[in-house]
Amino acid sequence: MIIVIVGPTGVGKTALSIELAKKYNAIIINGDSMQVYKNLDIGTAKVTEEEKEGIPHLLFDIVDVKDMYTVYDYQKDLRKVLADNKDKNIIIVGGTGLYIKAGLYDYEFIEEDTNNTYDELTNEELYDMVKEKYPNSDVHPNNRKRLIRLLNRECDSNKGNNLLYNCTFIGLTTDRETLYDRINKRVDKMFEDGLLEEVKSLYDRGIKSKALTTGIGYKELYDYFDGKISLTEAKDLIKQRSRHYAKRQYTWFNNQMNINWFNVNFENFKETILEVENFIDK
Numbered sequence: 179m180i181i182v183i184v185g186p187t188g189v190g191k192t193a194l195s196i197e198l199a200k201k202y203n204a205i206i207i208n209g210d211s212m213q214v215y216k217n218l219d220i221g222t223a224k225v226t227e228e229e230k231e232g233i234p235h236l237l238f239d240i241v242d243v244k245d246m247y248t249v250y251d252y253q254k255d256l257r258k259v260l261a262d263n264k265d266k267n268i269i270i271v272g273g274t275g276l277y278i279k280a281g282l283y284d285y286e287f288i289e290e291d292t293n294n295t296y297d298e299l300t301n302e303e304l305y306d307m308v309k310e311k312y313p314n315s316d317v318h319p320n321n322r323k324r325l326i327r328l329l330n331r332e333c334d335s336n337k338g339n340n341l342l343y344n345c346t347f348i349g350l351t352t353d354r355e356t357l358y359d360r361i362n363k364r365v366d367k368m369f370e371d372g373l374l375e376e377v378k379s380l381y382d383r384g385i386k387s388k389a390l391t392t393g394i395g396y397k398e399l400y401d402y403f404d405g406k407i408s409l410t411e412a413k414d415l416i417k418q419r420s421r422h423y424a425k426r427q428y429t430w431f432n433n434q435m436n437i438n439w440f441n442v443n444f445e446n447f448k449e450t451i452l453e454v455e456n457f458i459d460k
Contacts, residue, residue: 179202179204179267179344179346180260180267180268180270180343180344180345180346181198181202181204181267181268181270181346181348181458182269182270182278182282182345182348183198183269183270183271183272183348183349183350184271184272184273184278184347184348184350184427184435185273185349185350185351185427185431186273186351186424186425186427187223187361187364187420187423187424187427188223188357188361188420189351189352189357189360190442190444190447190450191271191273191350192223192225192229193447194271194348194350194450195269195271196225196230196231197451198269198451198455198458199233199269200231200233202269202458204266204267204268204269205233205263205267205268205269206225206230206233206235206236206268206269206270206271207235207236207237207256207259207260207269207270208236208270208271208272209271209272209278209281210222210271210272211247211249211252211272211274211277212274212389212393213239214238214247215239215241215242215243215389216239216240216241216242217243217376217379217380218243218376218389218393218396219376220371220372220376221373221376221393221394222393222395223364223368224238225238236259237252237255237259240255243380243385243387243389244385244387245387246324246388247389252277252281253280253285253287256270256277256281256282260343270282275427275430275434276315276430278435279434279435282341282342282343283339283340283341283342284339284340284342294326294329294330296326301319301320301322301325302319304322304325304326304329305319305325307325307329308325315328316388316392317388318388318391321388324388346438346458347437347438348440348454348457349431349438350439350440350450351439351440351441351442352441357421358421358424360444361417361420361421361424362421364420365395365416365417368395369413373395373399377390377396377399377400377403394416394419394423395416395420398412398413398415398419399416438457440453440454440457
């Protein structure tokens with residue numbers, strides 16, 4: 179059995195994944211593009227060792243923060259983990275829809291026009307082309323090499339809609355006002371837990387990789403350490419961009435996957451867990 183838990187940031191996906199893993203004796207696989215990186219813990223709201231409760235968690239902390247990791251890499255890694263654990267119940271949890279769909283559906287990445295350097299186009303034009311083909315891409319508009327690499331790697335447009343595995347898709351949702359309030363408070367909690375120190379340690383090492391220059395919570399604080407914005411501005415931007423990202427996540431999942439949505443009861447989360455379990459057991 180494969181259960182896929184999706185939804186926007188801050189809605190309770192991690193907590194649900196733990197409870198379902200305990201009930202169904204399952205392993206948990208990361209479906210978040212930022213949580214694959216080592217040392218990005220607070221800013222990505224990565225599950226802690228205490229929260230794991232001894233449950234195996236795979237595809238977390240597998241990439242050095244200085245390295246490049248793409249949806250193509252994730253597709254290969256996820257499919258290998260699924261193949262290696264055919265005899266187990268599996269829970270995939272995360273909010274990066276493109277990663278999850280590329281791994282579970284018949285996406286094919288094909289290298290084409292590898293000699294095309296796009297010399298005649300500006301970075302901005304390349305960026306617009308990439309965003310049109312890969313709406314969820316987090317590539318930086320000034321990373322010309324990466325932009326060209328993405329354009330030269332085409333996803334077969336005739337594929338990508340057929341599910342390769344027998345999966346149950348669970349989505350967690352809530353009203354927008356509640357979600358935005360939770361996101362704002364979550365960012366405040368991240369700062370209380372040491373987000374500033376986490377990012378400063380990476381900044382002081384001179385690391386300016388894709389994950390740090392594009393990831394929400396990291397790029398804003400890099401700008402703060404560069405003296406471009408104040409700490410208050412950085413915090414406000416993190417909240418604002420996290421809210422916008424949550425909105426895009428809803429749009430993406432509703433358009434790309436057949437999700438069974440559940441309204442989260444934050445007053446009594448056990449009710450939500452029970453509701454999801456009853457649905458799965460049917």
